[in-house]
Amino acid sequence: MSLFKLSRTAGVRMIKELFIGQFLHVTKATHIRGPFFKYLRPLPQAQVQMLQGFKWREQRLYSTSGPQDGCKEENDPKETISVTFVLKDGEEKQIQVPIGMSMLEAAHLNDIELEGACEGSLACSTCHVIVMDTDYYNKLEEPLDEENDMLDLAFGLTEMSRLGCQVIAKPELDGIRLAIPAATRNFAVDGFTPKPH
């Protein structure tokens, strides 16, 4: 657990350092990155993954795969979990997410409108999601200070809030439901018991 945390912190730091030197690359390359918006034609998944070979991204996937699931650098693409997103209008969308992938990436690959202004580098809070079930919330690693700092600023924060870019698919999360907060929505009535902090 603590090892896991350490590796994640190191990952974050590495991303930061990489960014300082590589801002240029990131800026240049990312516009081909994802079917982020409706008006960009989505690429087939395989192609997107191929195009995503930026250093910082590999780094993060690598460092977040954690000791307990072993370092799966070459993920078996068939190992997926099922994740349900509850969209802003209440509609639900179930998708399959490969182990090791963040919910932000998964959402974008599946055309789900989850903002990700900083593209997963823990600097924006726009990828805020709410875990709909306490059991699943408790299966997640505790948020790092860096994530909590961004959560402080998240719109419509609840006790079950997390940042989508920091929730990484792992087998125990199979069946998790994540809501994308909307200004008009009252989560208290959506049937979850808040976890005491």
Added chain:
Amino acid sequence: MALFKAREFLYKGFSTFATNTKICVVGSGPAGFYTAEKLLKALPNAQVDIIDRLPTPFGLVRSGVAPDHPETKIVVNQFTRVAQHQRCSFFGNIKLGSSISLLDLRDLYHAVVLAYGAESDRTLKIPGEDLSGIHSAREFVWWYNGHPDCRNLNPDVKATDTAVILGQGNVALDVARILLRPTPELATTDIANHALEALQESAIRKVFLVGRRGPVQAACTAKELREVLGIKNLHIHIHEADLVKSPTDEEEVKNSRIQRRVYELLAKAAASGPPHSDAGRRELHFVFFRKPEKFLSSVDKKGHVAGVRFEKTVLEGSIPGKQIARGTGEFEDLECQMVLKSIGYKSVPIDGLPFDHLKGTVPNVRGRVVSNMSGDSIQLEEGLYVCGWLKRGPTGIIATNLYCAEETVASICEDLDKRASSSSFSSSPKPGREGLIRALDNQNVRVVPFSAWEKIDSAETRLGSLKNKPREKLTTWEELLKVAME
């Protein structure tokens, strides 16, 4: 055609009748770009033009966000995709109010959204405020971020070892961090070269961050605070006595997660070891419960600041979140030769625009500009909207402008629908982009399109790569326009 239909269906409910709606967004900061993005999605037939007074887009993401926060600036990727959308255009070097009047702009478009931010400062209105050596944090930030309007600010960081920053918001913390961070760490950021060179020779060793209220009310957020507290070889000074909480304070920290976490960080920093004096070490002092009374002028350097006189304060009021600082009549002087006022930004009014001079914002109802509010009746300016800091005042992070834009765009769509169904609208085509270009041409305004910004962008990144910086910003109007027009 089939595709077109499908789209219409997708965006049902939103102005499906309005064909060729021409909308102009003024200001290309987060508010402007989020507005454009949401408009393009909501109105499949709208043409959206974004204009900015600078040759460069992105507002405070370029000229406000600190150079050592590259991750925060990644959002420009998203904004770039918006600018490259086929129904969207960016035109730089167009200043509303001088290149074109608001009246003329409104004639050219069905709707105009003002998102031109807050480009002036709140003032303290105390004696000595115009002494030299006193700058607003806004100018100082523009200086280190290479905004062409502050290229020649030249704050004198060599002549003094002490700087006082008034205010304890995130901007104050950014400024303190830039003054105190070891320069080798700044050298690999996109900090303006003139600022880096000045800071490399900086004599500043002590920075005071002064707040009129207590640590519970500090306006900064945990992320920024953690960062400044973590600067290498920096001694943090906080008076333990200031950390004592009143029952109302206790209530505030209980109610607000941000305040609680900020307070805890400050308390932890205060507790972690007494500073042993070590020559050359840098110091950061958090000073609470002091409000500026007057600026002291120097005896030997005429017209220059030599210090700040503060009045001690206590908090008044028992409603959590609403406590205010009241002076106690006790005063204290703090010597320094540089003062940075970081007490908030303020928007600038424009001819023909309703403006609340007290708040420094445009009166509006969910983004619709209000021309007259007398009693219960509200009169709206047809086709005129606001978003971002101009609408809400100068607070909030980048993401706040996203929700702000959602609200404004919802209002625009509702109004367009209403206008469309009253049928007068469809029969009134507007010149939009072509009309704008023609009008500017007549005024001899040199427009900088997005492709010209891309030239600036690549010139900057190329210059930066020579120095291991993500970019070396062009910092004068001449250079920017020269590269843009090449």
